[in-house]
Amino acid sequence: MAERGNLVVGQSGGPTAVINRSVVGIVREALKHSEIDKILGACNGMQGILKEKFIDLRAVSSEDHDRMGDLSGAALGSCRFKPKEEDCEKVFEVFRKHDVRYFFYIGGNDSALAASTVNRIARDRNYELRIFHVPKTIDNDLLVTDHCPGFGSAGRYVALAFLGNDLDNQALPGIKIDIVMGRQAGWLTTTAALGAEREGHGPHLLYFPEYPKSLVQIVADVEAVYRKYGRALVAVSEGIRGPDGRELVQSDAIREEARKMVGDIFVQWLDTFGEVMKTAGVGKPDAFGHIQLSGTGILADFISMVVAAALNPKYGNKLRVRADTLGYAQRSFAGCVSKSDAREAYEVGRRAVRYAMRGDVDGSVVINRLESGDKYRVEYSLARLDDVAAGTKDVPAEFFNKDGNGITDACREYLAPLIGPLAKRVRL
Amino acid sequence: MAERGNLVVGQSGGPTAVINRSVVGIVREALKHSEIDKILGACNGMQGILKEKFIDLRAVSSEDHDRMGDLSGAALGSCRFKPKEEDCEKVFEVFRKHDVRYFFYIGGNDSALAASTVNRIARDRNYELRIFHVPKTIDNDLLVTDHCPGFGSAGRYVALAFLGNDLDNQALPGIKIDIVMGRQAGWLTTTAALGAEREGHGPHLLYFPEYPKSLVQIVADVEAVYRKYGRALVAVSEGIRGPDGRELVQSDAIREEARKMVGDIFVQWLDTFGEVMKTAGVGKPDAFGHIQLSGTGILADFISMVVAAALNPKYGNKLRVRADTLGYAQRSFAGCVSKSDAREAYEVGRRAVRYAMRGDVDGSVVINRLESGDKYRVEYSLARLDDVAAGTKDVPAEFFNKDGNGITDACREYLAPLIGPLAKRVRL
Numbered sequence: 001m002a003e004r005g006n007l008v009v010g011q012s013g014g015p016t017a018v019i020n021r022s023v024v025g026i027v028r029e030a031l032k033h034s035e036i037d038k039i040l041g042a043c044n045g046m047q048g049i050l051k052e053k054f055i056d057l058r059a060v061s062s063e064d065h066d067r068m069g070d071l072s073g074a075a076l077g078s079c080r081f082k083p084k085e086e087d088c089e090k091v092f093e094v095f096r097k098h099d100v101r102y103f104f105y106i107g108g109n110d111s112a113l114a115a116s117t118v119n120r121i122a123r124d125r126n127y128e129l130r131i132f133h134v135p136k137t138i139d140n141d142l143l144v145t146d147h148c149p150g151f152g153s154a155g156r157y158v159a160l161a162f163l164g165n166d167l168d169n170q171a172l173p174g175i176k177i178d179i180v181m182g183r184q185a186g187w188l189t190t191t192a193a194l195g196a197e198r199e200g201h202g203p204h205l206l207y208f209p210e211y212p213k214s215l216v217q218i219v220a221d222v223e224a225v226y227r228k229y230g231r232a233l234v235a236v237s238e239g240i241r242g243p244d245g246r247e248l249v250q251s252d253a254i255r256e257e258a259r260k261m262v263g264d265i266f267v268q269w270l271d272t273f274g275e276v277m278k279t280a281g282v283g284k285p286d287a288f289g290h291i292q293l294s295g296t297g298i299l300a301d302f303i304s305m306v307v308a309a310a311l312n313p314k315y316g317n318k319l320r321v322r323a324d325t326l327g328y329a330q331r332s333f334a335g336c337v338s339k340s341d342a343r344e345a346y347e348v349g350r351r352a353v354r355y356a357m358r359g360d361v362d363g364s365v366v367i368n369r370l371e372s373g374d375k376y377r378v379e380y381s382l383a384r385l386d387d388v389a390a391g392t393k394d395v396p397a398e399f400f401n402k403d404g405n406g407i408t409d410a411c412r413e414y415l416a417p418l419i420g421p422l423a424k425r426v427r428l
Numbered sequence: 429m430a431e432r433g434n435l436v437v438g439q440s441g442g443p444t445a446v447i448n449r450s451v452v453g454i455v456r457e458a459l460k461h462s463e464i465d466k467i468l469g470a471c472n473g474m475q476g477i478l479k480e481k482f483i484d485l486r487a488v489s490s491e492d493h494d495r496m497g498d499l500s501g502a503a504l505g506s507c508r509f510k511p512k513e514e515d516c517e518k519v520f521e522v523f524r525k526h527d528v529r530y531f532f533y534i535g536g537n538d539s540a541l542a543a544s545t546v547n548r549i550a551r552d553r554n555y556e557l558r559i560f561h562v563p564k565t566i567d568n569d570l571l572v573t574d575h576c577p578g579f580g581s582a583g584r585y586v587a588l589a590f591l592g593n594d595l596d597n598q599a600l601p602g603i604k605i606d607i608v609m610g611r612q613a614g615w616l617t618t619t620a621a622l623g624a625e626r627e628g629h630g631p632h633l634l635y636f637p638e639y640p641k642s643l644v645q646i647v648a649d650v651e652a653v654y655r656k657y658g659r660a661l662v663a664v665s666e667g668i669r670g671p672d673g674r675e676l677v678q679s680d681a682i683r684e685e686a687r688k689m690v691g692d693i694f695v696q697w698l699d700t701f702g703e704v705m706k707t708a709g710v711g712k713p714d715a716f717g718h719i720q721l722s723g724t725g726i727l728a729d730f731i732s733m734v735v736a737a738a739l740n741p742k743y744g745n746k747l748r749v750r751a752d753t754l755g756y757a758q759r760s761f762a763g764c765v766s767k768s769d770a771r772e773a774y775e776v777g778r779r780a781v782r783y784a785m786r787g788d789v790d791g792s793v794v795i796n797r798l799e800s801g802d803k804y805r806v807e808y809s810l811a812r813l814d815d816v817a818a819g820t821k822d823v824p825a826e827f828f829n830k831d832g833n834g835i836t837d838a839c840r841e842y843l844a845p846l847i848g849p850l851a852k853r854v855r856l
Contacts, residue, residue, distance in 0.1 A: 015599045017592075041856065044599075055856050067854045073595025075856060080600065156763070164445075164760035167501025171443045171472075172508065176756070195762065265703045272697045273729075279691055280733040281740035282749060296732075297725020297753060301701075304724075305708040312709035321710060325725060327752030328604070332592035334623065334851060335584070335764050423762060426495045428469065428483050428503060 002035040002357045003128045005101025009057070010042035010049065011136075012081070012107030012114075015074040016150030017157075017337050018345035019136050022106050023076065024069040025349025026134070027057050033357050036102065044077035045107070046114060049091050052098070069346070072332045082110050088117040095122070095129060102130050102356050104349070108137040108148075112364050113389035119362055132352040133364035133385055136345070138331045140187040141392040144383040146369040149348055152341030152418040154181070154330050155191030159419050161326055163195030166202040166233050167425075173231035174320030175222060175307060178203075179300045181330050183239040186210050186395050188330070190407045191415055192235035197425050202233025209239030210395060211404030213248075215257040218303065219310045221405060226311070226319075238299060238325075249299055250290045262309040266302070273298055300325045338420045344378065351380045364388040376417035430463040430785045431556045433529025437485070438470035438477065439564075440509070440535030440542075443502040444578030445585075445765050446773035447564050450534050451504065452497040453777025454562070455485050461785055464530065472505035473535070474542060477519050480526070497774070500760045510538050516545040523550070523557060530558050530784050532777070536565040536576075540792050541817035547790055560780040561792035561813055564773070566759045568615040569820040572811040574797040577776055580769030580846040582609070582758050583619030587847050589754055591623030594630040594661050595853075601659035602748030603650060603735060606631075607728045609758050611667040614638050614823050616758070618835050619843055620663035625853050630661030637667030638823060639832030641676075643685040646731065647738045649833060654739070654747075666727060666753075677727055678718045690737040694730070701726055728753045766848045772806065779808045792816040804845035 009026050011019055023041070030036045041055035042048040055076065060068075068075045083091065095103065095118075105115045112133040122129035135142050138154035158180055169176050182188040186208030193203055204225040207213055225232040242251025249270055258266040274291030277283025283291035293299070300323035308321040348365040355361055363382035370377045399411035437454050439447055451469070458464045469483035470476040483504065488496075496503045511519065523531065523546075533543045540561040550557035563570050566582035586608055597604050610616040614636030621631055632653040635641055653660040670679025677698055686694040702719030705711025711719035721727070728751035736749040776793040783789055791810035798805045827839035 011599070015596045060854075060856060064854045064856075067852050068856075070851050071595055071854065072592045074599035075595075075854060076599075078599040160761060160763035161757050164500045164762035165756055167499055167503075167762065168443050168756055168760035171439070171502035171504075171506040263707055265700065265707055269697075269700045269704050272693065272700045275693045276697050276733050276737075279693055280736035280749070281745040281747070282733070282736050295750060297729050297751070301725050305704050305710070308708035308710050309704075317709040319709070321708070322723060322756070323725070324755030324757070325753065326755075326757070328593055328596055328750070329589050329752070329754070329757070332596035333588060334592035334595065335588035423498045424495050426488075426492045426499065426503060428485075428488060428492075428496075 002033070003101045004035045004037065005099050006038040006040060007036050007102040008040045008042050008049065008054070008095070008100050009104040010045040010106065011074040011076050011078045012045040012105060012111040013078060013136070014138065014331055015072065015078055016136060016138050016331050017072040017153035017333065018149055018342050019106055020071055020073070020075045021069045021342055021345040022134050022136060022149060022349035024065050025346040026104050026353050027065060029350040029353035035357065041076040045079040045081065046083050046087065046091060047079040047081050048077065049094050050087060052094055072334045083114050085117065088114065088121055091118050092121045096127060101128060104132050104134055104352050106134040106136050108139070109142055109389055109392060112385050116385035116389050119385060130356045131362045131385070132356060133388060134348050134352050135365060138188060139182055139185065141185050143388050143391060143393050144364070145366040146378070147367060147418055149341060149345035151187065152338035153336060154188060155415060156338040156419045157330050157333050157336045158188055158191045158326065159194040159422060160336060162192040162203055162233070162235060163422055166195060169202060169231050169233050174322060175226060175232045177234045177236060177300060177304050177307070177323040179236050179238050179325040181326065182209070182237050183294070184209060184392065186237050189235055189237040190395065190399060190411055191419055193407050194412065194415060194419055195422050200229055201425070203235040204229065204232050205405050206235045206407065207240045207405060208237050208400065209241055210400065212241040212243050212245055214243045215254060215261055215306055219307055222307050223311055236299070236303060238294065246288070247294065249293045249302055250286055250288070252288070258306060262306055266306065270302070297325050338418060340376065340417055340420060347380060355382055372413055372417060430461070431529045432463045432465065433527050434466040434468060435464050435530040436468045436470050436477065436482070436523070436528050437532040438473040438534065439502040439504050439506045440473040440533060440539040441506060441564070442566065442759055443500065443506055444564060444566050444759050445500040445581035445761065446577055446770050447534055448499055448501070448503045449497045449770055449773040450562050450564065450577060450777035452493050453774040454532050454781055455493060457778040457781035461781070463785065469504040473507040473509065474511050474515065474519060475507040475509050476505065477522050478515060480522055500762045511542050513545065516542065516549055519546050520549045520553070524555060529556060532560050532562055532780050534562040534564050536567070537570055537817055537820060540813050544813035544817050547813060558784045559790045560784060561816060562776050562780050563793060566616060567610055567613065569613055571816050571819055571821050572792070573794040574806070575795060575846055577769060577773035579615065580766035581764060582616060583843060584766040584847045585758050585761050585764045586616055586619045586754065587622040587850060588764060590620040590631055590661070590663060591850055594623060597630060597659050597661050602750060603654060603660045605662045605664060605728060605732050605735070605751040607664050607666050607753040609754065610637070610665050611722070612637060612820065614665050617663055617665040618823065618827060618839055619847055621835050622840065622843060622847055623850050628657055629853070631663040632657065632660050633833050634663045634835065635668045635833060636665050636828065637669055638828065640669040640671050640673055642671045643682060643689055643734055647735055650735050651739055664731060666722065674716070675722065677721045677730055678714055678716070680716070686734060690734055694734065698730070725753050766846060768804065768845055768848060775808065783810055800841055800845060
């Protein structure tokens with residue numbers, strides 16, 4: 001039997017296009033259960049709980065619940081906050097004070113860890129508290145689950161951005177480089193390839209954090225594509241690494257290469273930019289003393305300028321080389337939702353409440369894929385919080401091609417139902 | 429009576445989300461008229477005509493016409509090419525050789541000019557040729573017409589990108605700066621404001637090419653918004669100018685300010701980047717000797733670093749300052765079309781053919797707005813080619829607020845039906 005008491009739901013980490021649907025799933029299901037009294041939204045996740053800042057979600061109209069579900073962003077507010085043991089103690093105290101018996105925390109693996117810690121504290125104090133982690137991340141890197149709500153819509157955005165870029169680049173040929181989110185793993189970058197239907201369609205090259213690259217290799221790859229198709233579209237993960245395994249624009253190996261290939265001025269440029277970031281109070285030095293240049297447009301600009309400098313002399317200085325950093329739109333664009341992602345984000349919330357009503361359980365809601373392709377179908381189950389909190393999930397090796405610059409059919413098959421159908425291309 | 433002969437349609441300039449619909453409108457209407465024999469697509473606009481490279485559009489299935497209409501980009505290929513008088517002579521000769529009696533050129537005012545030149549040559553030679561300019565540009569800067577096909581969908585993309593960015597920024601507050609396309613006029617930047625429903629919604633500031641700004645002013649504006657709302661979302665036109673009227677990152681006035689406000693290193697950074705662009709063969713000097721830095725991420729990075737450097741010391745170095753350059757997705761995203769824009773892009777193509785069948789006319793198809801708001805309604809007419817070719821249309825002064833950093837209700841009313849409805853926001 002379920003304990004009578006109040007419910008708290010919170011959102012954590014980077015917003016997505018569908019994280020609000022999980023809130024709506026939780027609220028709509030909670031409204032059906034008489035054991036649940038107050039339905040409270042924590043403002044800005046655990047930070048709001050610590051400050052006892054809650055929103056009464058019963059007071060929100062059903063119409064506004066629908067509207068909230070249709071909006072990207074995190075309607076309750078989010079936080080970038082990894083709570084320490086004492087913070088979790090405090091969260092528990094707030095829960096006890098407010099007679100909270102149900103807690104749903106929507107986020108990535110850090111959120112699962114925070115949930116697990118609060119859970120342990122509650123158990124130690126013999127306080128009946130059911131805690132559920134509701135999965136969310138555009139990075140798709142949670143353990144156990146087949147995939148993560150938020151990833152499908154971000155992937156759909158990326159796939160459509162590259163499809164559009166490729167159609168544009170076919171019409172006005174040139175070399176185009178686009179930077180995709182995902183510092184640790186290439187999950188989101190794999191989705192860039194979904195709009196390519198046949199030989200010659202871009203992106204022609206994909207670079208992932210998993211496969212370190214030298215500038216010589218990148219330039220040679222791009223030139224080979226350009227000679228073959230008269231154009232090149234390249235997807236680059238923001239986590240791309242140099243031969244020494246360090247982030248590209250911070251890699252000493254890359255700097256050494258740049259110095260030799262295209263001149264000292266390129267290294268001066270990176271160093272000057274590092275100084276600017278330090279002056280701006282936004283750049284912190286990495287373990288090797290270089291200012292971290294991430295979160296800016298420098299990676300796109302650097303790769304495109306190196307490619308232009310290396311190739312332009314061979315092609316009469318006529319190459320059109322452009323670069324874009326896809327940016328926050330990947331997680332927040334307000335008009336690009338994958339249908340399966342939207343449905344599943346709602347379901348993981350709803351299922352979490354149903355699990356909570358069933359008995360003395362807690363855990364992280366997991367999506368299990370039963371069938372792929374046109375028959376795509378999933379079921380839901382529960383994993384232990386600690387199993388999800390324990391780490392992150394790598395892209396399987398069999399999803400990358402042998403050169404580490406493209407994806408395999410197995411990867412396409414995995415991604416397709418998550419991203420949803422794209423417009424069919426035409427061969428004139 | 430219409431002359432019997434062949435038809436050529438070509439696309440020119442930057443692709444848009446709906447330019448292919450104009451081709452489909454032309455082809456579908458042309459198929460109804462027995463006077464028209466071959467229906468030919470010019471590959472890459474006038475460049476393809478000069479090389480006599482045509483696609484037989486009668487051979488394309490009706491299903492593929494539909495598909496083509498659903499795709500962004502320019503399916504026939506496009507060109508960045510301002511033909512000289514002798515090129516237009518050559519185009520005319522190709523038309524005569526291929527018995528072309530109907531020519532439809534889809535593009536901006538340069539395309540109208542090219543069409544006008546070919547038209548004059550044909551008239552001088554007593555060759556019956558009906559030439560129509562079919563309007564297209566995301567810049568919305570064509571004369572005579574109320575608005576341009578392509579603008580509505582690009583504006584919809586920008587509005588949705590800012591709505592998403594604002595919801596994201598509400599959830600995780602900080603200072604966010606986004607660069608919007610449009611080097612000469614602020615048309616596209618105005619659309620950034622459409623997702624803001626009430627006081628406090630972003631974008632809180634908009635900067636246009638029409639209103640030169642100093643760094644002192646920008647920093648003061650951003651700080652005022654930040655103090656009021658604890659966050660700030662800023663839309664900046666890529667054509668923003670410094671106090672001396674020159675593009676921001678090339679303005680000497682801005683460099684002088686940067687030197688004083690935030691230090692020499694910022695100017696060194698711009699100069700180093702200019703050297704890099706020169707080395708890369710992509711940077712050409714402007715009239716004042718500075719390398720043109722446009723078409724890169726530098727403007728976003730520069731403004732955000734200046735803002736961070738100026739404000740961070742006053743706020744404990746804790747400001748989250750981020751910037752994105754919206755990039756090519758604005759014109760090419762493959763999943764964001766305004767319905768009215770899609771419909772009108774098709775109609776301007778279809779109407780052009782109907783005008784051509786009516787008699788000895790030529791011209792540029794014009795959209796006239798009859799009613800705005802929910803009853804939004806347009807009709808179509810013809811303008812003289814030279815009237816459209818003569819220049820570009822400015823944003824009316826009454827569309828800007830008095831500080832030149834926002835839009836008025838008149839502007840919203842003008843934009844709303846072109847961009848289409850956006851998701852309603854929720855106040856929790």
